[in-house]
Each structure stands twice: as C-alpha cells, then as structure tokens.
Amino acid sequence: MLKKTLAALAIGSALLTAGQVMAADYTIDKEGQHAFVDWKISHLGYSFIHGTFKDFDGTFSWDAAKPEASKIAVDLKTASLWSNHAERDKHIASKDFLDVSKYPQATFVSTSVKTTGEKTADVTGDLTFHGVTKPVVFKAVFNGEGKDPWGGERAGFNAKTTLNLNDFGIKGPGPTSQTLDLDISLEGVKAK
Template identity: 85%
Template sequence: MLKKTLAALALGTALLTAGQAMAADYTIDKEGQHAFIDWKISHLGYSFVHGTFKDWKGTFSWDAAKPADSKIDITLQTASLFSNHAERDKHIASKDFLDVAKYPEATFKSTKVVPTGDKTADVTGDLTLHGVTKPVTFKATFNGEGKDPWGGERAGFNATTTLNLNDFGIKGPGPTAQTLDLDISLEGVKAK
C-alpha cells in the first residue's frame, strides 16, 4: 500500500512539474549583429542625431505563458558610442556629457514586467548611467520565438523609452536636447 501511495505521489509530482512551463534563459545575439541599442537626440530642434552603442552584452529569461516572470540584464561600454562622426563622438564621450573615463559602464536590470497586451509589456528596471541609478520603464513588444536554421531556439523583442538626461546628471547640449530616445532591438539564443 505504501509503495502504491509513493508511486502515485511521484507520478503526480512528475505530471504537475511537466505541466508547469519554466522561463528559459537566452543570451542576446550581439555577436551575430541581431541586437542593437540605438539612440537619437534633437539637434537644435531641426533634426535628430542618431547613434548606437557597439560594445555591450546581455541576457534575458522568457516564458510566453508567464511574461510577468521575465527578466533582462544588460551591460554596455559607454565609450563604444558611435554616431558616424568622430569629433562628435569624442565630445559626447568627454566630461561634458557621458564622461566615459569616469563612468565606463551603463547597466539595466529589470525589476518588474507588466503585460499590457497580447504582445506588449511595460518593463521597469534600474538604469545606471553616468554614476546615477534611476528606475526607467521601457515599452516592449514581443516579436516572436521559434527555431533557427542552425538548430537553436530564439526569441526577439523591441523596446523604447525616453530618458531625461538631467535625471542622470547629464546636461543636454541645448534647450531642445534634454531628452534622449532609446530604441532597443533584442534577439536572444536559448541556452542549451
């Protein structure tokens, strides 16, 4: 009788565990150039300067059945900024703005994911930039997930936010340039 009870408990536990989806861990595919952290800022109110960060890495965990359990962690090297103009990049990297010598890294670690639709969510986390850590919320869109041609599995997202530079102790270059728009595209490869 005890053997049957133990067997039934073991089977029930196995079935229950099998029915529970677990969040999968993904490494962001920066090496394959399938992920980007792009930015834009107003230039005198007439146009926008666009740029990107070239050196960064990150991971995320994702479970389509429980998107609120998702997490993301990104670290970027601030000196890797690129706007296709060497003198401008040097100025942005200087003490006038990012001060990359003193603050070589920026990080984002999610603290909360709130689904807002079938494929959308607000992703809030702690952004550390220029030595200041502040909560920031990204508007995220789930693009899809599935197998890739190389035998792996992938998932992808886009996320946007607008930063007030003064919140991070950075004075924008002019009255129309006190905010910075971030547009992030993430494609991750599932850990095996």
C-alpha cells in the same frame, strides 16, 4: 489503499511538473549583430541625431506562459557610442556630456515585468548611467521565438524608453536636447 493514493499523488505531481514550462535563459546575440541599442536626440529643435552603442552584453530569461517572471540584464560600454561623425562622437564622449573615461559602463537590471497586452509589457528596472541609478520603464514588444537555421533557439524583443538627461546628471547641448530616446532591439540565443 494508502499505497494507491500515494502512488496516484506521486504520478499526478510528476505529470503536473512535466507539463509546466520553465523559463529559458538566453544570451543576447551581439556577435551575430542581431542586437542594437540605438538612440536619438534633438538637434537644435530642427532635426534629430541618431546613433548607437556598438559594444554591450546581456542575458535574459523568458517564459511565454509566464512573462511576468522574465528578467533581463544588460552591460553597455559607453565609449562605444557612434553617430556617424567622429568629432561629434568625441564631444559626446567628453566630460561635457557622457564622460566615458569616468563612467565607462551603463547597466540595466530589470526589477519587474508587467504584461500590458498579448505581446507587450512594461519592463521596469534600474538603469545606471553616468554614475546615477534610476528606475526606468521600457515599453517592450515580444517579436517571437523559435528555432534558427543553425540548430539553436531564439527569442526577440524591441523596447523603447525616453530618458531625461538631467535625471542622470547630464546637461543636454540645448533646451530642445534634454531628452534621449532609446530604441533597443534584442535577439537572444537560448542557452544549451
């Protein structure tokens, strides 16, 4: 009887483990240009300057059955900023603002994910920008996951937040330019 009970427990445990979905690891697909870190800032209160950071890397883990266990880490090169105007880009990169020679990297490492809806979550993490580390919350949307035409698997997300530049020791160019909107689109390729 003891043998049958132990065998049943072992089989039940194996079936339970097999039925559990494990978080998968993904690499952000910047090589295929399927990931963007875009920004927007007010220009004198009359319009907005839009730009992007072209060079960044990152990974995330994702389990649709348990989104709270997800994690993300991104490493961005601040000198890769682009706003479609070379002189402005040079000024933004200078000591007046981002000081990219002194602070060449910005990083984000998640600390928690809180589900807010069927496909939405608040992703909290530590953002290091301009030499200052602060907690930041991104409003994230899960776009979907599945196979791609090249035999791989992918998952994609969008996330937005607004940064107060003063929190990171950056003085905006004017009274209407003290906040920076980030709009991030990430598509990841599942590790094999």
